[in-house]
Amino acid sequence: MAAKKILNDPRNVVSEMIEGLVLANDGRVRKLDGVDAIVRTDLPAGKVALLIGGGSGHEPVFHGFVGANMADGAACGQVFAAPSPEIVYEAAKAVHRGNGIVFLYGNYAGDNMNFDIASEMLEDDGIDVRTIRVRDDVAAAPPERMDDRRGVAGDLYMIKIVGGAATELTDIDEVERVARKAEAAIRSIGVAVSPGSIPETGKLTFELGEDEIEVGMGAHGEAGVSRQKLAPADDVADQLADALLRDLPFHGGDEVALLINNLGATTMMEMLIVNRRIRQILADRNISVHRSDVGTYLTVQEMAGFSITLMKLDAELKHFLDLPCDSFGFKQP
Amino acid sequence: MAAKKILNDPRNVVSEMIEGLVLANDGRVRKLDGVDAIVRTDLPAGKVALLIGGGSGHEPVFHGFVGANMADGAACGQVFAAPSPEIVYEAAKAVHRGNGIVFLYGNYAGDNMNFDIASEMLEDDGIDVRTIRVRDDVAAAPPERMDDRRGVAGDLYMIKIVGGAATELTDIDEVERVARKAEAAIRSIGVAVSPGSIPETGKLTFELGEDEIEVGMGAHGEAGVSRQKLAPADDVADQLADALLRDLPFHGGDEVALLINNLGATTMMEMLIVNRRIRQILADRNISVHRSDVGTYLTVQEMAGFSITLMKLDAELKHFLDLPCDSFGFKQP
């Protein structure tokens, strides 16, 4: 079965999407000439720069999160493909304000290699680059192999916190410290109900039986921990919460941020019903929710399914997470 | 084909959804005891009350838009079914602060009758009720029969503006004046790509051929203006823009707000590509965009498709539209 979408030439989706995104930002971001990257138009002098990026097709991740108190720029790859070193390099040059750059992106072989090449090029130019890879997906590998974990919806909280730190802290070492603390405190897991597709091929990235779901499915349709029968929402929520809670682990008395993310085509009704259950579970364990966000943050095209993210907070992380922002994909009064 | 969703007993979707929604509001709204309605916990004394509502299943419309500078409460029906007079009446009583109530909802036979019955009950109690019906869907009927037009995604801007007016203006006549002006200035049209379904029946609400779309489809799958072949995004955008622009009509020199709304399962990529084209069309006609919102505001369960809303603004409408807010489904710094 091929996907049905309203598009122009599918080879141009990324460039047309960037054009539409820049217009939707009403002047707060601009596209770099000839490069698939966007940067803030109001970058303060001397700030530690934050560059994010990755493959397109996961909107609003990443390029929807550029703005004050969030990222300074985003390098945009083609759909599900890491941006080339050239794009990362040009975007980095455009956001650099003389005080070093933090690279923040999901932990995938393609992103790691392309950002690393750019980072080597920038270091040749004498620019200080620090790399933070989001590795929140507990389904990808056991805790002993954190490096094998992918970055998923935790991207949002990471961008929010590191964006705040890179705005308020002037020393890149300090920004990096906050980023590493945040990265160590965040855990996610998702469940897929139906597949997404890449516009240019039109092909669904995986197949699931009519009554099957996949727990732990990755953000590009990578296999998860188990393929199982469709189950009641409460059972699925219990299973996901269990995987998260024992991973960090989270304890009674912890304060957390809770993110329930729509992978694309799931109804808000399903997510709110799951939210209800997750809140019950957290209350039972005496874990208090400092803030919650239920919405569409990291998508996999029209994939149906959702993910749950828990982040353990301290006063510093709370402060940066709660700073106001007004990016295209995430707004906080 | 039946829909595939992660739910508990489908008969309980609305009550479980409300529970999840209240929790996701982190204390800013509460549910009425025994009634499917939610109201703000921080209602200022003496304010003109704004009550919204309608069938569930369109989240975040309506109940996601309760909060400061937006609605004071929402009456929630079952999926795609107007709330009963009892629910509307109880919700109205709960939000009333002695200064009258504005009812704001979409123009559907079911909503009209149920809200009218409640309004008669409230008038028997001596409460001043004003009724505003959103009728923005140009596809439903020609301009001569405005009363036959349905309310669709324009609900968001209407709630935003009337919510602002009901906060800042103390005279219900004045709030009503602003509401009627806003209602007369807003136009929407949508396109459906694939159907949604009601959880309790599991049945898709309509059928479309593999390469068919329906222009003008209503928010419950009501038929639109034409069923046609899947076409390039630019052609679809041209067709929708044309239907909107000649309806009010909009003229060169106008300032507008532009809303592109995801009906459920459409990718952000598609919407940004459409946004790009709509902005080109508006620029060509010398219509300037005061603000734009591209996101998920009125859904029809997992329906794929999107709608475009244009609202002609003056200084007063701009003022109320731009007031900050922090509701579950719409946040504005």
Place this chain on the structure above:
Amino acid sequence: MKNELNAQAVSAMMQAVSLHVIANTDALTDADLAIGDGDHGIGMRRGFEAVLQQLSDWEPESPEAVMKQSGMAIMSKTGGAAGAVFGTVFRSGSKALAGVATIDAASLGDFLSDGCAAAAKRGGAAPGQKTMLDALAPAAEAARKHAPDGLYAALDAAHASAVNGLEKTRAMVATTGKARSLGERSIGHIDPGALSICLIIEAMRDFAKTT
């Protein structure tokens, strides 16, 4: 076959009506899927489940009270257009039964007729617009006309007229309710609310036959 129903019998009749509507949930949903939003069946089920709950374990003092309480239950639990119009039929129609201890064919005709008028007023619609009125109006008329023939005969005639009215909705263009925007495309399909009217009167007739 009785010609008079007291409060208890009216309650039993409304319970039979409720079970019949509930048993036809899928047919009502399918009718609404064709020209509406596909929720008429589950809406009517919610409403008549509430009627059942109201009437069980309750000693009604009068036929009027049974119909009024049924109308309240429908109005408060059905939701949508159907909740308002069907709730109104029973709630407002019940006034025609004020003061009577038993329902006979004549008062049942009055009930249907007054209920129909109230529903038309509530929704601002008239027969011919492809709604439940297209089954209810002829049914009420037939019930009144055949009142002299006794309760069962009156309800049997009412049912035949309702079914005839239902069939006529097939050829109509909807100009109210969710089917309105279908325009010409609504032709060929029956109106779901009119089907509900047929089911309700059918169950009343069958009850009258076996009582």
Place this chain on the structure above:
Amino acid sequence: MKNELNAQAVSAMMQAVSLHVIANTDALTDADLAIGDGDHGIGMRRGFEAVLQQLSDWEPESPEAVMKQSGMAIMSKTGGAAGAVFGTVFRSGSKALAGVATIDAASLGDFLSDGCAAAAKRGGAAPGQKTMLDALAPAAEAARKHAPDGLYAALDAAHASAVNGLEKTRAMVATTGKARSLGERSIGHIDPGALSICLIIEAMRDFAKTT
């Protein structure tokens, strides 16, 4: 069949390679759909379309320049893991050709071998992890071993080894790249990047045969 390829011939060969990769877009996509995200075909097509664009209307001064520019084009347009590793193969492998006016079997073997080493370093992977290295490493070794037999024979041996390596990836468990999390489920499927290596070397061999 020539045994030496000058800059122009290397450019012609790389254009043939590009056309061959592009012609196999769907096969590469399908391979990636099975164990990855389904974009390997379109990614390689983007990269090698850029190579074609770079090489047409350009007079290369050396074989090294052809390979380096090809690597730059792949690296800048492919994206994803493939952009980095295939770009690295050509860009870093080109250094093995520094100062040579023509490529022969020995220098081509050096090119493949150095490119392979650089790609392994870039990705932190080694043969056995179900990547393009599993086709490239044996291909480079075979090319070097058969260098004395001439360019065509060396490439033919390299191709046979690459295909053999590709087949062996079927039995491997992926421990890097997007297929990694499939774990045991990746068994039974070939690695898409290894298939790309086979196609590239196949086109080089066919070019050498007909030149």
